[in-house]
Amino acid sequence: xxxxxGRSTAVFENVxxxxxxxxxxxxxxxxxxxxxxxxxAEDAMFGEKSWEKAETHFFTKxxxxxxxxxxxxxxxxxxxxxxxxLNQCGASAYGMREIDVPFFGVYGACSTFGEAVSLAAxxxxxxxxxxxxxxxxxxxxxxxxxxxxxxxxGTQRPPSSTWTVxxxxxxxxxxxxxxxxxxxxxxxxxxxxxxxxxxxMGAAMAPAAAQAIYSHFSDTGLDxxxxxxxxxxxxxxxxxxxxxxxxxxxxxxIDSSLTDCGIEMFDKSSQDTHSGGSGCAxxxxxxxxxxxxxxxxxxxKRMLLVPTGALMxxxxxxxxxxxxxxxxAVAFEAR
Amino acid sequence: MDFLKAFITGGIICAIGQVLIDKTKLTSARILVLFxxxxxxxxALGIYGKIYDFGxxxxxVPLSGFGYLLSKGVFTETEQNGILGIFTGGLKACxxxxxxxxxxxxxxxxxxxxxxxx
Amino acid sequence: MQATKKEQEQYxxxxxxxxxxxxxxxxCVWAFVSGGIICTIGEALFKLFSAMGFSQxxxxxxxxxxxxxxxxxLTGLGLYSSLGKRCGAGTIVPITGFANSMVxxxxxxxxxxxxxxxxxxxxxxxxxxxxxxxLTSIIVGTIHYFFM
Numbered sequence: 183x184x185x186x187x188g189r190s191t192a193v194f195e196n197v198x199x200x201x202x203x204x205x206x207x208x209x210x211x212x213x214x215x216x217x218x219x220x221x222x223a224e225d226a227m228f229g230e231k232s233w234e235k236a237e238t239h240f241f242t243k244x245x246x247x248x249x250x251x252x253x254x255x256x257x258x259x260x261x262x263x264x265x266x267x268l269n270q271c272g273a274s275a276y277g278m279r280e281i282d283v284p285f286f287g288v289y290g291a292c293s294t295f296g297e298a299v300s301l302a303a304x305x306x307x308x309x310x311x312x313x314x315x316x317x318x319x320x321x322x323x324x325x326x327x328x329x330x331x332x333x334x335x336g337t338q339r340p341p342s343s344t345w346t347v348x349x350x351x352x353x354x355x356x357x358x359x360x361x362x363x364x365x366x367x368x369x370x371x372x373x374x375x376x377x378x379x380x381x382x383m384g385a386a387m388a389p390a391a392a393q394a395i396y397s398h399f400s401d402t403g404l405d406x407x408x409x410x411x412x413x414x415x416x417x418x419x420x421x422x423x424x425x426x427x428x429x430x431x432x433x434x435x436i437d438s439s440l441t442d443c444g445i446e447m448f449d450k451s452s453q454d455t456h457s458g459g460s461g462c463a464x465x466x467x468x469x470x471x472x473x474x475x476x477x478x479x480x481x482x483k484r485m486l487l488v489p490t491g492a493l494m495x496x497x498x499x500x501x502x503x504x505x506x507x508x509x510x511a512v513a514f515e516a517r
Numbered sequence: 518m519d520f521l522k523a524f525i526t527g528g529i530i531c532a533i534g535q536v537l538i539d540k541t542k543l544t545s546a547r548i549l550v551l552f553x554x555x556x557x558x559x560x561a562l563g564i565y566g567k568i569y570d571f572g573x574x575x576x577x578v579p580l581s582g583f584g585y586l587l588s589k590g591v592f593t594e595t596e597q598n599g600i601l602g603i604f605t606g607g608l609k610a611c612x613x614x615x616x617x618x619x620x621x622x623x624x625x626x627x628x629x630x631x632x633x634x635x
Numbered sequence: 636m637q638a639t640k641k642e643q644e645q646y647x648x649x650x651x652x653x654x655x656x657x658x659x660x661x662x663c664v665w666a667f668v669s670g671g672i673i674c675t676i677g678e679a680l681f682k683l684f685s686a687m688g689f690s691q692x693x694x695x696x697x698x699x700x701x702x703x704x705x706x707x708x709l710t711g712l713g714l715y716s717s718l719g720k721r722c723g724a725g726t727i728v729p730i731t732g733f734a735n736s737m738v739x740x741x742x743x744x745x746x747x748x749x750x751x752x753x754x755x756x757x758x759x760x761x762x763x764x765x766x767x768x769x770l771t772s773i774i775v776g777t778i779h780y781f782f783m
Contacts, residue, residue: 232746334632334715334735334739335716335740336727337545337716338538375643385653520678524672528725531670531724538723549732550763558775577695583730594776596783606776607768607769618734621737626741
């Protein structure tokens with residue numbers, strides 16, 4: 183008897199989110215969620231010698247703080263599920279040199295946090311772990327250098343572009359019943375609707391988000407108003423509107439409860455971030471800093487977090503490929 | 518008067534570039550290539566020379582002016598040295614600019630640190 | 636899951652409708668003015684060096700020196716990217732933009748060393764310009780030679 187509903191949704195009885203930590207950069211700190219973050223690094227290099235080393239530093243510090251906030255030590259953690267946006271997941275690989283815990287490196291682009299939490303929850307529910315750590319990081323400068331253009335280049339960003347969040351979000355999941363729990367996860371499938379424009383990631387990822395959300399509701403039979411908030415990872419303004427329309431075509435109507443971590447992360451009018459935030463840290467930081475607190479103090483009772491990831495790489499794009507995407511839905515419930 | 522002509526010529530050429538940026542999905546690298554190639558072809562056809570006579574720096578400062586320089590250089594070399602001039606004319610004409618760009622890039626790379634955008 | 640061509644076309648039409656366009660008119664005005672100003676500065680420099688008695692060739696070298704040098708300085712100080720955000724093509728198309736496209740990867744990639752980092756990446760944007768510029772010059776030169 184599988185602990186599942188439908189094709190893609192797993193159901194949990196015993197997984198709680200014991201603690202969460204969020205580190206952000208200056209721009210993130212100046213944004214609407216800044217006051218909820220544990221630490222703001224004013225210096226984008228975070229005292230290190232390169233952007234990549236800085237992102238690694240974010241990864242390690244956020245991980246350590248989450249463990250500390252859970253009242254645990256690294257020895258108490260059974261597995262770490264971690265990932266980031268650097269090539270070959272550099273931040274998590276090099277960061278984990280300093281954390282002596284069995285490690286699963288995962289990559290889902292900007293959906294990495296959703297993927298890490300999903301796998302960690304399954305590991306606990308399956309009886310293989312008592313405590314797991316999930317961390318995801320990204321860095322604006324490292325991402326621009328790797329995926330787009332050098333920072334000093336005088337280019338213009340179109341209105342549909344998004345701003346990679348600098349920072350890391352980390353949480354400890356445990357087998358227990360006191361804190362907000364993870365009730366369900368719905369694992370997305372890779373969807374490609376032919377979008378080639380890397381400056382319009384929201385449009386590329388909206389179909390994957392639609393697929394995951396639709397699967398969630400059809401697997402579970404729940405109504406959309408079961409959740410107080412449905413938050414996608416980084417679809418931004420453009421992607422969110424596309425998502426609404428795609429879901430409406432499938433018979434799912436979501437209005438005011440639909441938000442997006444990328445939209446929540448920055449203030450559009452004063453921070454010049456165009457369509458919103460993106461990157462692995464976007465959903466990780468938004469959840470670990472903000473939404474987790476809302477669940478803890480019961481301001482919201484149930485939320486569906488749907489981190490979304492664009493799975494392209496520069497080589498494939500230069501060969502003319504379009505952008506495939508994936509989304510992972512995680513359903514949290516307050517006690 | 519020359520200043521006004523330079524301003525207008527340079528402004529129009531840049532505005533054309535802006536239309537390309539906003540209306541097509543071309544990245545800045547591809548746009549720069551387009552301008553250099555166009556400048557070279559228009560220079561070879563004698564058209565860019567007329568634009569230069571009118572606009573002065575307004576025609577030579579944009580990257581299409583760099584292409585024009587390449588066409589002038591290769592014409593001079595082939596006229597003086599025969600067909601083998603096609604291998605030397607272009608680089609000879611732009612040698613100064615390219616060497617300066619390389620030198621300043623090296624110096625700036627050594628002196629400056631990468632900074633985050635605001 | 637790969638969608639059918641038809642489904643993709645329908646979706647891309649939706650995307651096109653919902654994706655906001657850049658403010659073309661405003662951007663063109665900024666590009667026109669900023670590009671015009673840079674070229675006017677160039678013109679003034681040409682006149683200055685001409686008055687100082689330099690030959691045509693040397694005037695070009697000196698004007699380039701100043702424009703490329705200023706671009707390198709502004710790029711290094713992080714100011715060129717702020718200018719570029721506003722001015723767009725006005726700062727990309729002039730030779731200052733070409734210099735910026737070489738200086739910026741040079742600064743960014745020096746962390747990876749002088750040879751494979753700074754040295755190689757310097758040409759990541761400018762390389763194609765030189766390659767295809769020279770190719771075009773070879774073609775027009777050949778045509779010119781046979782028509783002479």
